[in-house]
Amino acid sequence: MQIEKSISDKYLKTYMAEDQAGSADLIAFPRSTEEVAEFMQKANSQNQHVVTVGSQTGLTSATYPTNHAWLLSIEKMNQIISLDEQTLTLNVQAGVTLADIRDYLKGTPYFYAPDPGNKNASVGGTASTNAGGMRAIKYGVTRDNIRGYDVVLANGEIMHVGSLNKKDATAYDLKDLFIGAEGTLGVITEMQLKLTPRPLYEKSLILGFASLDGVANTIFEVVKSPVQPIALELLEESGIHYSEQFIDKEMPAVPGQAFLLATVADNGHAGLDYQLETIQELGNKAGAIEARELSENEASEMWQIRDNILNGIVAQGDWKMYDPVVPNHYFTNLVIEGKRLGEKHQVKTGFFGHAGDGNIHICVMRDTQSDQEWEATKKAYEHDLFTYVANHGGLLTAEHGIGLEKKDYLSYFKDETYISVLRGIKKALDPKGILNPGKMFD
Amino acid sequence: MQIEKSISDKYLKTYMAEDQAGSADLIAFPRSTEEVAEFMQKANSQNQHVVTVGSQTGLTSATYPTNHAWLLSIEKMNQIISLDEQTLTLNVQAGVTLADIRDYLKGTPYFYAPDPGNKNASVGGTASTNAGGMRAIKYGVTRDNIRGYDVVLANGEIMHVGSLNKKDATAYDLKDLFIGAEGTLGVITEMQLKLTPRPLYEKSLILGFASLDGVANTIFEVVKSPVQPIALELLEESGIHYSEQFIDKEMPAVPGQAFLLATVADNGHAGLDYQLETIQELGNKAGAIEARELSENEASEMWQIRDNILNGIVAQGDWKMYDPVVPNHYFTNLVIEGKRLGEKHQVKTGFFGHAGDGNIHICVMRDTQSDQEWEATKKAYEHDLFTYVANHGGLLTAEHGIGLEKKDYLSYFKDETYISVLRGIKKALDPKGILNPGKMFD
Structure with a gap:
């Protein structure tokens, strides 16, 4: 396994652009679960702190290394292993990015539903934060779209959790424990992702409101209705402004100060129209100034503006x-x-x-x-x-x-009882406290 | 809190009809989370084993008491506390039964989706086994329909887990840990259940096949299709036979030895018809002898037969x-x-x-x-x-x-690594091993 003592800044800083690079003694680039296990055995026996890093797109400095840690980069665990059409499962190594997955599935009738903003994120990283994204309203968050994975424990043992089955009452739910644990309980190495059949048709619409107050009822009514948009995003003038500046484009002219951007999908035009009409109707009832379907071009521009709000803000x-x-x-x-x-x-x-x-x-x-x-x-x-x-x-x-x-x-x-249970679980799985110490709670 | 030393057999035996009644020294009937906490503090300080019992409808002897245990019955924690229409949440005590919930929601546009066979089950019991049921194919299992709950830990501390929010990346997923833990990690006392808007229309159809082989492709194709039936059940001649005997009724005449019973639901007739036609088409392609829509009467009889298969078998x-x-x-x-x-x-x-x-x-x-x-x-x-x-x-x-x-x-x-992680978690949460000992694993 490739191990280096000279470490580029890109592994020592995250997307949060910390003032100073973090502190680490070495960085390892394993290519397999077995190499991760070997690395963890060594770290455990030497009481070394280990910080696992993916694409460094996290937004909380969760992978910022301190105090001479050993870095474990999953960058080279970037293989898409197989697509299993019988169970609609994609097998990937954890270093594969969301963009890699999107490209790989382009020619298939399936997609991987979680859609966090930054497509350069490694899928292992999105598991460790239980990332959400645009389509969670319909398809759930990352947790809901991972069937199983291999995880290397603090002591270097390899464990497989989850399965390709749809139901499970077989003892404690370990699958959901490591998801969202920010690398403090184990290192996720190889994953089975749930794929979703791609709907045939998709359409976006935008609703303009005089103020934020008007938006509330529409959201509430849409969520309660039988319509399930695949995305329902709030856009508000300041965010739009920064994004428009950043990409040098203007959003389609819709009157208002606050907007709801909705995308619906269906396998038939009747179902699509029903959804569009329902949202328009609910928006109009709640006082929308305009509720307008977007052409394919307009929709693409509108989503580009949505996707670049953070970039626009960062540029300030x-x-x-x-x-x-x-x-x-x-x-x-x-x-x-x-x-x-x-x-x-x-x-x-x-x-x-x-x-x-x-x-x-x-x-x-x-x-x-x-x-x-x-x-x-x-x-x-x-x-x-x-x-x-x-x-x-x-x-x-x-x-x-x-x-x-x-x-x-x-x-x-969370109260003291809750946090002490968190600590108890951490201690059960990582008794020496070597996995990403100091993150999440002390 | 009512505590009795003379214990009726109904608390000492489960649905599995064990040969001998179990062994317990006393039974408590708390009415609140606080009373459960008080009871657990006492049990913990005296190193007493505690077995929590609900309606005793479990199918694995998971609540069978041994070795002078203390029984904790949630039977009197049977209050439906409130219906929150803003978050579509039903607040209940854990001893409420599925039938109670169904009756309570009858006049509302909502339902609680999990639908295990035995409607006398306490909802706390269904949480402790992560019960599934007929509608899991569309609405998920019990785990997916519980937003949060209060749980009393082995030491008597009360912890609230989960929330009414749709996303959560706030530390480890404790909510899913106690669900399916069969009362070995804590006592679930008060729950927030997710409600689902009831679809306006529902229709069942039955597909008859010459043999089981013919069923396989239909299942596979339906699951992959955009259609999402709310139930897709296999019925097979022996099971039907016992049920028909038990309820003294015959199933609607459909030729075949193996059957698929599908129910679809929608808010519009177009959507309903589309789903029915798709399933019929897929069934016919896969070699169904007949694929027939059922009248309301026939559907009700067919589902009655489905619901009584186990009773029919038990009667043998x-x-x-x-x-x-x-x-x-x-x-x-x-x-x-x-x-x-x-x-x-x-x-x-x-x-x-x-x-x-x-x-x-x-x-x-x-x-x-x-x-x-x-x-x-x-x-x-x-x-x-x-x-x-x-x-x-x-x-x-x-x-x-x-x-x-x-x-x-x-x-x-599960391999030794996996089971030792299960043991580690058990030990972290119940260091004295007083909660339902000897169940699930040693």
């Missing part, structure tokens, strides 16, 4: 993003509160997110603040935001995970 | 049931093998099950065997059956759990 300078989730009926209230808190703490904000899931992305953006002011502003904003989210039955993170960025706030959402 | 005398699951494409092979093994071991068999999920119920039935022969026959049959299932990527249990009945066979499916 320093930023920090939060991904809270609340029960659906609080969704627009959360956006309104997020804006109000921006005014209170005098910080620029940008919003976009998955309206159908109750999951909003809130970015705070640095303007003229000094370093010290910027740090203080973020802390103050976070405290107020997460207090509000916790008081409304929401969660700290919907799809990005905790990492280093949010660990101080876990206690806003 | 001693029996034992298995609930293996295999990847879909092996489903009919498994039924054929199950029959062949019946001939090999000279034991009567009955089959019915969830064709769309790859999950078959296999009953062996005692005929003229002596006690000793009957025990030996079961052991021999089980060994061969589970060897076959394991060799075809299947699982020991799809929806009934392990309990006492199947624990000897867990090692056919």
Whole structure:
């Protein structure tokens, strides 16, 4: 196995662009589960901390190495092993990216449903954060689309969890334990992904509203209706503005300050039309100024704008993003509160997110603040935001995970009993505490 | 809290009708989470074994008490607390039965999707076995329909897991850990159940085939198609025969030896017709002798026959049931093998099950065997059956759990590493081993 002591910055920093590169003594590039096992045995026997890194697209510094860690890169575990049409399963190594999977499946009638924003993410990384994305409203999150995987435990033992079966009452659910565990319980190496038959037809529509308040009812009614859009995204003027600037394009002219972008899919035109009409009707009832079907071209441009909001925000300078989730009926209230808190703490904000899931992305953006002011502003904003989210039955993170960025706030959402159970499970699986220490909770 | 030392047999035996009543020193009837916590604190401090019992409808002796256990009955935790239409959630105590929930929701546009055979099961019991049922093919199993719950840990601490949010990347997935744990990790006391809007129209059809072989392709093609039946059940002549005898009714005349019973649902007639036609077409292509829509009356009778197969088998005398699951494409092979093994071991068999999920119920039935022969026959049959299932990527249990009945066979499916991780988690959550000891694994 290739092991190097000279480590490029790209493995020592994440998408969060930490000020300083992290600290690691070596980096290994295994190509198989067995090589990962060998590496973990060695690390375990020498009490070395191990941080597994994928494509470094994470948004919480969860793969930021500290304190002379050993890095384990899954970059070279990039093989798509097989497509099993009998069980609609794709077998891949964990270093394969979402873009690789999309390209591989292009010529088939199937797709892999999870659709997080950054298509360069490794699929192992998306498992470790239980990533969500645009299509979760219909197809669920990453957890729901992984049938099984091999995982290497802290002591180097290899375990297979999950199966290709549709039901399972065979002892504790280990499959769901390592998903979302941010590499603190084991290293996922080879995965069986659930594929979904691709619907034949797809259509997008956009609904424009005078203000955010008008959006709320539409979301609520659509989610309760028999229609199941494959995406239902909130777009709001600030986010659109940054994205338009970034890609130098303007969104199709639709009157309004806040927008819902919906995509529906079906295997027949009748079903497609039924869904489109239902959403238009519900939007009109809830006070939409316009509810318009988009041509293929317009839809493609609109989605490009949606996909580039974060890039547009990042291009403005320093930023920090939060991904809270609340029960659906609080969704627009959360956006309104997020804006109000921006005014209170005098910080620029940008919003976009998955309206159908109750999951909003809130970015705070640095303007003229000094370093010290910027740090203080973020802390103050976070405290107020997460207090509000916790008081409304929401969660700290919907799809990005905790990492280093949010660990101080876990206690806003989970009590001491809960956190001690988390610690008990960590200790049972990694008694020496060598896997990604210091992330998620202490 | 009501505590009694004289214990009725109904708490000491399960649906499996064990030869002897189990052994317990007392039984408690708490009415709240706090009373359960108080009871567990006492049990923990006195190192007493605790077996939680619901309606005793389990099929694996998982609630059979041994060795002077303390019984904790959730029978009096039978309150439906509230219906939250904003999040489509039903709050219930764990002792509420599936029938209670069905009745409560009758006048609403919602239903609770999991539909295990025995409607007297407590919903807490169905959580502890991750029960499946008829509608899992479309709506998932119990796990997929529980948003959150309160659980009392071995030491008496109360923990809330899950939430009313649609996404969650907030640390380890504890919600799925206690579901399917058969009361060995904690006591589930109060639950938030996910409700589903009831489709407006429903229709059943039955497909008759000359033999089981003909059924396979239909199942495979239906599952791959855009149509999602809410139920897709295999009925086979022996099972039908016992049920017809039991309820003294005959199934609608459809030619064939093996049948698929499908129910589809939709909010429009067009969608309903499309689904019916697709299934008929796929059935005809796969060699169905007849593929017939059922009138409302016929459908109701057909489902009554389906629901009474187990009762019909139980009425014949001693029996034992298995609930293996295999990847879909092996489903009919498994039924054929199950029959062949019946001939090999000279034991009567009955089959019915969830064709769309790859999950078959296999009953062996005692005929003229002596006690000793009957025990030996079961052991021999089980060994061969589970060897076959394991060799075809299947699982020991799809929806009934392990309990006492199947624990000897867990090692056919899970290796030593896996079982030691199970043990590690058990130890982390119940260090004294007081919760339902001896069940599932040693």
